[in-house]
Amino acid sequence: MNKITVKICMGTTCFVMGASQLQELMDIIPSKYGDKVEIQGVPCLEFCNVNTESNAPYVAVADTIVKNATVDKVLETIERKLGYGQE
Amino acid sequence: MDKNNQAIHLKKEILVKVIKAFYSDNFPESTRLIPFEMRPKGSEVPYRCCIYKEREIIRNRTIAGLGYPMEGADERLLLSGYAEGSLKREKPDEQMLTVLELACKGCVPNRIFVTDLCQGCVARPCLENCKFDAIKIVNGKSQIDSSKCKLCTKCIQVCPYHAIVKLVVPCENVCPVGAISKDEQGHARIDFEKCIACGKCVSACPFGAIHEKSQIIDILNKIKQGKKVVAMIAPSIAGQLPGNIYQIKTALLMCGFYDVLEVAQGADITAKNEAKEFAQRIENNEPFMTTSCCAGYNNLVDKHMSEIAKYRSDTKTPAYYTAELCKQKYPDCISVFVSPCVAKKSEAQKNDNIDYVMNYEEMGALFIANKIEVSELEPTPFDVESSREGRNFGIVGGVAESVKAADCNKTDVKPYVINGINKDTIRELRTYAKKGECDKGNLIEVMCCEGGCVGGNACINTIRTATKSINDFTKDSKPICE
Known part of the structure; x- marks a missing residue:
């Protein structure tokens, strides 16, 4: 199975609108999923320009964009991708 | 929360x-x-x-x-x-x-409530331990008579099933x-x-x-009118955004501010003056001194705790000295304190040198509206570089450390920190004032917010990461005692 890459947008808009609170994912994800998931804080992904700041912070979990991202929402999306709970 | x-x-x-x-x-x-x-x-x-x-x-x-x-x-x-x-x-x-x-919402008033988890046990520690006779047994289970209950929470502590809860009104409960x-x-x-x-x-x-x-519209309106609007950025700003204070300066200039000053510059003056004052007080055999830079604490002393006023330092705040420097440099300017908290708005109201206050959330919103990516900007230097200690004022323990450092080892400084004002720490401070002694130290730093200014109500970043970024940034700044 391919490794899942999670990108937390650290652009000004996302950071102000709540990505600051997502930084704990940097600790949670490696300890929870080991090398199955890679997490990065990245410069502005431009989602706020395409959509609006109202739905920031944005997080990309592989090819899925999580709007109004929270720690729980991101973890849920990762687990869906990993196929947890589908057996 | x-x-x-x-x-x-x-x-x-x-x-x-x-x-x-x-x-x-x-x-x-x-x-x-x-x-x-x-x-x-x-x-x-x-x-x-x-x-x-x-x-x-x-x-x-x-x-x-x-x-x-x-x-x-x-x-x-x-x-x-x-x-x-x-x-x-x-x-x-x-x-x-x-x-x-x-x-x-008009939350239900603070009260203690026995939930359905009550097992109706034989021991009945809640009944035995209630000093106010507020618990009675109805259909084999405990019930609280709210007219007698004094909210002491003893029953919550002794219930073996954790069946009793305290319902609080969050705003009332947190107000110190x-x-x-x-x-x-x-x-x-x-x-x-x-x-x-x-x-x-x-x-x-x-x-x-x-x-x-x-006050953001007032500030933007002054900029639009072509006034010289100068931003004074508090030390805790260093941990708030991806990007350093030099890039934040660039961002504020892009938003129309005429110049940007570091409040850490004023913090250096506060630290030096406070160190001198502290040495003097200890020489006069005073038992302890509290810091005086936190606006929330100053309001607390002025409104509720006059007994500790004589132990509070008479030194002015970093915002005070910076605003004074700002108005000397630009006599016709409109000065804006960029702040982690609402308390500084009350300080600004008492100081003619501070015209407006913009908090970090408002600053963040300003950058969003202007589509500014702070971390990608070129840095702009400050005319005066502040010290490591002055730049550490916004993290808990930073103020006491800076006073100790500015004293350059001349006096026996024993710092102690009140990390957040709440009902318990208010009681603690009152005890020191009443007894005229503090066994924990002789220099008491009082921070209204837990974590220091990085815990202010308008902060963007978490206390942990903000503190870390400030420490990373300030370790290369010059020391205050040369």
Whole structure:
């Protein structure tokens, strides 16, 4: 199975609108999923320009964009991708 | 309450909309449309009973964003009218906070409640331990007589099934000075005679019903009028955004500010003066001294704790010295303190050298509205580089450390930190004042917010990461004692 890459947008808009609170994912994800998931804080992904700041912070979990991202929402999306709970 | 919540998100979203409206061709009309833009026809109703109530509460939040109180607001006046009025205002409103009665849930009063988890045990430790005879057994289970209960929580502590809970009103519960009570309808009301403007209620209310009145429109209006508007950035700003203070300076210049000064420059003066004052006081055999840089603490002493006033340092705050320098450098400027908390708004009101206060959330909203990517900007240097200690003022323990360092090992400094003002630490401080001694140390740093200024109500980043970024940044700054 391919490794899942999670990108937390650290652009000004996302950071102000709540990505600051997502930084704990940097600790949670490696300890929870080991090398199955890679997490990065990245410069502005431009989602706020395409959509609006109202739905920031944005997080990309592989090819899925999580709007109004929270720690729980991101973890849920990762687990869906990993196929947890589908057996 | 955790800062990752929808109430805070909503408040920031509204600030961005208000600023965008200001920049638009028609400020009054764009402002009037904010509730409709945020909740268009047919949109989801995420929080309240219907779309009309959602829009009305957004309208209320916008009024606070324009700097007006909701207490006594005219509900017939359109947002466009408020927007027009905000442009004509010469001075910000006297009180810093406002309660949005419509957004306030009117939580049930604080009380102790026995849940269904009560097993009706034989031991009945709740009954045995209640000193007020407030517990009775009904149908084999415990029940609390609220007319007798004194909220001591003894029963909660002794119940083996954790079946008893305390229901709290978050704003009332977090207010350290009892300034919030309920009006006849059960809505929160702030007693401004008692309020120390600490901002804890703003962060605590799960309905986001308590707002800071923003001064952002006043500031932007002065910039638009071509005034020299100078920003003074508090030390805690270094940990708030991806990007350093030199890039934040560039960002503020891009928003139209004429110049940007580091308040750490004033913090250096505070540290040096306070070190001298401390040495003098110890020589005079005084038992201890408290710091005096925190606006929330100063309000607490002035309004509720006169007994400790003589132990509080007479040295002025970093904001005071920086504002003085700012007005010397640019006598005709409009000075804006860029702040982690609402308490500084109350300090600014007592200081003619500080014209306005913009908090970090408002600054963040300003950068969003201007589409500024702080971390990608070129840095702009400051005329005066501040010391490591001055730049550490915003993290807990930083002030006491800076005074100790500025003393250059001449006096026996034993720092002790009050990390956050609450009912317990107020009691602790009162004891020191009454006894005239403190066994924990002789220099007491008092921080109203847990974690120091990085824990302020308007901070963007978490305390942990903000503290780490500040430490990383300041380790290369010059020491205060050369």
